[in-house]
Amino acid sequence: MGEQPPVLEMTGIRKVFPGVVALDGVDFRLFPGEIHALMGENGAGKSTLIKTLTGVYEIDGGEIKLGGAPVRISGPLQAQQAGVSTVYQEVNLCTNLSVAENIFIGREPRKFGKIQWGKMRRRAAELLARLELDLDVSAPLDTYSLAIQQMVAIARAVDIEARVLILDEPTSSLDASEVEQLFRVMRRLKESGVAILFVSHFLDQIYEISDRLTVLRNGQLIGEHKIEELSQVQLVEKMIGKELAALEDLEDKAQSNRERAAGAQPVLEAKGLGRTGAIAPYDLTIHEGEVVGLAGLLGSGRTELARLLFGADKPDQGELKVAGKPVNLRSPQVAMKHGIAFSSENRRTEGIIGDLSVRENIILALQASRGWTRPIPRKKQDEIVDKYIKALQIRPADPERPVRNLSGGNQQKVLLARWLITEPKLLIIDEPTRGIDVGAKAEIQKLVAELSDGGMAVLFVSAELEEVLRLSHQILVLRDRRLVEKLENTADVDADRIMQTIASGATS
Amino acid sequence: MTTMDMTPVVKGGGGPELNKRRRVYKPNTKHVPILATLLLLVIMYSAGAANYRNFDDPSVIVNLFRDNAVLLVVAVGMTFVILTGGIDLSVGAVISLTTTLTATLLQGGWPPLVVLPAVLLLGALIGAGQGAVIHFFKVEPFIATLAGLFLARGLALFINQHSIPIRDKVWTAISDYRIELPIGEDGVVTKPIAIVAVLAVLIAAAVLAWTRFGRNVYAIGGNADSALLMGLPVGRTKIAVYTISGFCAALGGVLFSINSTSGWALQGNGLELDAIAACVIGGVLLTGGSGFVWGTLLGVLVSGLIRTIINFDGGLNSAWARIIIGVLLFAFIVMQRIVTRKAK
Numbered sequence: 062m063g064e065q066p067p068v069l070e071m072t073g074i075r076k077v078f079p080g081v082v083a084l085d086g087v088d089f090r091l092f093p094g095e096i097h098a099l100m101g102e103n104g105a106g107k108s109t110l111i112k113t114l115t116g117v118y119e120i121d122g123g124e125i126k127l128g129g130a131p132v133r134i135s136g137p138l139q140a141q142q143a144g145v146s147t148v149y150q151e152v153n154l155c156t157n158l159s160v161a162e163n164i165f166i167g168r169e170p171r172k173f174g175k176i177q178w179g180k181m182r183r184r185a186a187e188l189l190a191r192l193e194l195d196l197d198v199s200a201p202l203d204t205y206s207l208a209i210q211q212m213v214a215i216a217r218a219v220d221i222e223a224r225v226l227i228l229d230e231p232t233s234s235l236d237a238s239e240v241e242q243l244f245r246v247m248r249r250l251k252e253s254g255v256a257i258l259f260v261s262h263f264l265d266q267i268y269e270i271s272d273r274l275t276v277l278r279n280g281q282l283i284g285e286h287k288i289e290e291l292s293q294v295q296l297v298e299k300m301i302g303k304e305l306a307a308l309e310d311l312e313d314k315a316q317s318n319r320e321r322a323a324g325a326q327p328v329l330e331a332k333g334l335g336r337t338g339a340i341a342p343y344d345l346t347i348h349e350g351e352v353v354g355l356a357g358l359l360g361s362g363r364t365e366l367a368r369l370l371f372g373a374d375k376p377d378q379g380e381l382k383v384a385g386k387p388v389n390l391r392s393p394q395v396a397m398k399h400g401i402a403f404s405s406e407n408r409r410t411e412g413i414i415g416d417l418s419v420r421e422n423i424i425l426a427l428q429a430s431r432g433w434t435r436p437i438p439r440k441k442q443d444e445i446v447d448k449y450i451k452a453l454q455i456r457p458a459d460p461e462r463p464v465r466n467l468s469g470g471n472q473q474k475v476l477l478a479r480w481l482i483t484e485p486k487l488l489i490i491d492e493p494t495r496g497i498d499v500g501a502k503a504e505i506q507k508l509v510a511e512l513s514d515g516g517m518a519v520l521f522v523s524a525e526l527e528e529v530l531r532l533s534h535q536i537l538v539l540r541d542r543r544l545v546e547k548l549e550n551t552a553d554v555d556a557d558r559i560m561q562t563i564a565s566g567a568t569s
Numbered sequence: 570m571t572t573m574d575m576t577p578v579v580k581g582g583g584g585p586e587l588n589k590r591r592r593v594y595k596p597n598t599k600h601v602p603i604l605a606t607l608l609l610l611v612i613m614y615s616a617g618a619a620n621y622r623n624f625d626d627p628s629v630i631v632n633l634f635r636d637n638a639v640l641l642v643v644a645v646g647m648t649f650v651i652l653t654g655g656i657d658l659s660v661g662a663v664i665s666l667t668t669t670l671t672a673t674l675l676q677g678g679w680p681p682l683v684v685l686p687a688v689l690l691l692g693a694l695i696g697a698g699q700g701a702v703i704h705f706f707k708v709e710p711f712i713a714t715l716a717g718l719f720l721a722r723g724l725a726l727f728i729n730q731h732s733i734p735i736r737d738k739v740w741t742a743i744s745d746y747r748i749e750l751p752i753g754e755d756g757v758v759t760k761p762i763a764i765v766a767v768l769a770v771l772i773a774a775a776v777l778a779w780t781r782f783g784r785n786v787y788a789i790g791g792n793a794d795s796a797l798l799m800g801l802p803v804g805r806t807k808i809a810v811y812t813i814s815g816f817c818a819a820l821g822g823v824l825f826s827i828n829s830t831s832g833w834a835l836q837g838n839g840l841e842l843d844a845i846a847a848c849v850i851g852g853v854l855l856t857g858g859s860g861f862v863w864g865t866l867l868g869v870l871v872s873g874l875i876r877t878i879i880n881f882d883g884g885l886n887s888a889w890a891r892i893i894i895g896v897l898l899f900a901f902i903v904m905q906r907i908v909t910r911k912a913k
Binding site for chain 2: 138153154174
């Protein structure tokens with residue numbers, strides 16, 4: 062490879078959103094007949110780069126060349142005509158139509174305006190046979206599994222004379238055998254000279270199928286490598302980056318807390334708890350005053366693990382004890398009754414209600430746990446809210462301001478306050494510091510440390526390794542939807558050690 | 570009804586064992602509702618034939634088409650709309666507007682060959698307007714066509730609140746014309762409006778099954794976002810289905826005016842609900858993407874047959890027709906839920 066000229070060449074791609082440089086001079090090349098993985102953590106610029114290529118975004122700088130000729134891609138249809146086809150994670154087909162129709166709709170063979178069903182079915186079957194698929198092409202698509210649907214989407218994409226095929230996280234909802242089948246199709250396409258851009262969060266899959274990879278971080282190109290020249294550990298390092306920040310004192314504090322946590326009562330114990338397709342069965346014990354950190358790449362199952370403990374998803378195996386008693390957390394309400402609080406990672410969509418005031422947002426969970434028939438007296442509300450606005454230093458300190466107008470960090474504090482006033486025994490916080498500035502980050506971290514000092518158990522989920530290291534007494538490492546290692550956060554545990562585990566599985 | 574054979578079929582030529590093939594042996598779930606309606610129709614007809622004298626005369630069935638011609642034409646247009654996942658509440662009002670306008674213009678001495686295309690065009694334009702509002706302003710079809718309902722009904726009442734007789738020669742000639750069909754021993758007589766209604770069904774069925782436009786209708790009803798990403802003309806198709814529905818309503822209005830040789834602003838009141846009910850009983854999924862015009866036809870025949878039975882019996886209160894349709898609607902909607910859930 063490499064002797065042929067690249068089919069796609071992107072140079073100095075720049076894309077700016079209000080206030081953010083999403084892509085800063087990124088180069089990207091794709092050769093015919095290769096599978097190229099695009100790697101990066103959340104917010105690295107992967108999807109932005111893909112969207113400039115599929116015509117969803119227009120670039121603000123740089124140049125895109127397809128087959129050597131500069132192109133301007135202004136829309137999805139134009140991208141398809143230029144030979145760039147995309148298959149997304151959620152299959153964009155019409156499952157009520159037949160397999161053959163899904164491949165050909167909009168391009169059906171016709172005679173005098175009448176669709177030639179026979180010819181269409183034959184061509185669909187031929188096309189699928191080339192991908193080693195043998196399907197009943199006249200059956201509705203929804204009679205097939207998601208994996209098959211995905212491959213029908215690929216068949217459709219390939220039939221539109223694709224030179225470049227973009228597969229955006231095609232494997233995230235497939236099981237092992239389905240992934241294998243997809244990979245076979247990908248290899249076949251590769252042999253026929255199609256250039257495939259592959260995005261996946263599963264490192265093993267990347268290493269199994271890819272020829273080369275490009276790593277992005279914070280909108281910048283970190284490097285382009287042949288797969289055999291880069292170990293998994295090196296890759297993870299490049300993706301996450303090392304930014305050993307300040308706040309060393311916090312880390313010391315966390316360490317000193319450990320002795321006390323060891324003698325404390327377990328707040329929550331999970332044994333063999335799991336949910337097929339979301340997270341493999343895991344054991345977990347959280348004590349009073351203990352901070353348990355969840356580390357792992359995006360899509361490794363961090364959130365999925367946490368959601369089982371809050372009744373947001375139902376486990377299909379294993380058992381759960383709260384304060385020593387077996388419980389069945391049927392719903393978040395039940396979990397709340399047992400003193401478990403969950404602050405969601407999707408601040409905007411699942412947590413904060415932008416049009417309500419700070420006061421109303423804070424009161425929400427407490428009111429819900431009391432039941433709506435017993436409203437909290439206004440005077441009491443003001444008292445509580447004032448207390449937490451002060452304690453968490455929510456700014457501006459105006460309880461009647463709509464939350465929409467607050468910064469991300471302060472919204473996060475409002476969300477925390479909402480759960481804190483219910484006085485939970487276990488607080489689960491998912492990505493509390495994502496997308497907020499450094500100062501607010503430090504404040505929230507300090508708050509978590511203080512809460513655990515006060516005896517609260519905290520399950521802390523974060524994509525930022527340093528943060529997990531700094532706060533946690535115990536660190537759980539996840540990889541490919543599986544809990545692979547539990548670490549006591551002792552002095553010899555550092556980011557390298559955890560990255561090792563993330564990259565290669567359990568290391569004991 | 571869903572038996573699935575999930576046995577992996579090993580392919581020759583060294584293909585790995587995982588190349589599984591999921592053959593599905595079952596009556597296509599899409600056909601289950603329509604088969605149920607057909608079964609219901611057969612049972613009702615047999616019951617009628619067993620209990621009432623002369624019920625098995627072929628004229629009973631032929632007359633169903635004559636008596637329900639307007640509903641059938643309107644329901645055909647409604648089928649297009651519902652298949653995209655929309656709804657058109659304005660059709661009854663468009664009927665009243667077209668009958669009133671037709672009668673008024675004909676009484677005013679306008680030539681019938683001008684009046685006919687004019688009112689059909691008006692219906693299509695009202696539909697297109699509603700479709701455009703729904704597509705461009707992302708208005709819920711329910712609201713947009715509810716506005717259309719008030720508008721058209723109001724216009725009709727504004728033109729004339731009373732029944733207007735039609736004395737135009739062409740209209741009365743068509744109204745009095747009889748067609749003899751060679752069915753049974755003595756042949757059966759029917760009216761031109763029944764033929765028009767049957768033609769509407771045939772044309773609609775062909776369009777839906779054999780044209781790109783027809784398939785786009787199904788695709789949009791299945792998943793409009795996907796349809797857009799697959800490069801299908803979603804906006805154009807949406808506007809087109811409301812145009813078709815408006816046109817069919819206007820055609821229904823013309824048939825009404827021919828049948829009764831009059832126009833009246835209160836005609837077609839509530840007919841949109843009968844049309845929706847016929848579609849649902851015929852197995853057209855209200856969420857869109859699934860169903861056939863043939864089902865709609867069966868749905869119309871079922872509701873017509875209920876009325877026929879009540880007429881034959883003589884002792885039954887006519888309110889029974891609505892009660893039975895209500896019960897059937899419940900039954901069919903629950904059945905659709907179950908069938909679609911099993912298909913998942």
